[in-house]
Amino acid sequence: xxxxxxxxxxxxxxxxxxxxxxxxxxxxxxxxxxxxxxxxxxxxxxxxxxxxxxxxxxxxxxxxxxxxxxxxxxxxxxxxxxxxxxxxxxxxxxxxxxxxxxxxxxxxxxxxxxxxxxxxxxxxxxxxxxxxxxxxxxxxxxxxxxxxxxxxxxxxxxxxxxxxxxxxxxxxxxxxxxxxx
Numbered sequence: 673x674x675x676x677x678x679x680x681x682x683x684x685x686x687x688x689x690x691x692x693x694x695x696x697x698x699x700x701x702x703x704x705x706x707x708x709x710x711x712x713x714x715x716x717x718x719x720x721x722x723x724x725x726x727x728x729x730x731x732x733x734x735x736x737x738x739x740x741x742x743x744x745x746x747x748x749x750x751x752x753x754x755x756x757x758x759x760x761x762x763x764x765x766x767x768x769x770x771x772x773x774x775x776x777x778x779x780x781x782x783x784x785x786x787x788x789x790x791x792x793x794x795x796x797x798x799x800x801x802x803x804x805x806x807x808x809x810x811x812x813x814x815x816x817x818x819x820x821x822x823x824x825x826x827x828x829x830x831x832x833x834x835x836x837x838x839x840x841x842x843x844x845x846x847x848x849x850x851x852x853x
Contacts, residue, residue, distance in 0.1 A: 726845070732802040733844060739799035740853060742808050743814070743836050744779045746794035747771065753784075757793060760785045767832030770821040775811055775833055803840035803850060815851070 701709075753759045754770035761770075763785075765777040772778050775798055781791035800806070801813035814836045818829035840850040 678686040771832035801838050
């Protein structure tokens with residue numbers, strides 16, 4: 673018999689001759705070890721959840737700020753073009769005060785005056801409000817305010833679009849209300 677074969681035979685005999693409580697331990701996890709590991713993972717997940725929720729919320733806030741900025745800039749460009757004569761004073765879709773009659777006018781465009789003619793468009797699409805119901809069309813997400821409306825008016829006059837705001841009554845991470853942005 674070789675020395676390797678003799679060693680494995682001796683090891684097997686030694687395991688057999690040990691008392692019942694002294695057998696060699698088989699590698700693996702006990703139930704206690706698995707429960708402790710599960711508890712640690714659960715605690716770490718519970719700590720990470722508020723951070724993840726806050727990250728999603730801040731992302732939506734940035735998206736809302738950008739959407740408001742885009743629409744308000746389009747309204748301002750529209751009015752500036754009306755004042756400088758790039759848009760005719762009596763063109764359909766333009767109010768008497770030089771603002772678009774609806775948000776859709778910013779997407780569809782209005783007849784431009786001048787030698788080139790054509791349509792002047794100000795938005796490719798109406799941005800969606802990240803805090804609004806995604807099932808509704810984006811144009812219905814916004815609360816509109818007309819030029820003749822009071823700054824705190826709860827209803828829109830329906831004549832033109834001077835400003836917009838979100839309909840969300842939630843509180844932002846800085847403590848302000850989204851509808852006041």
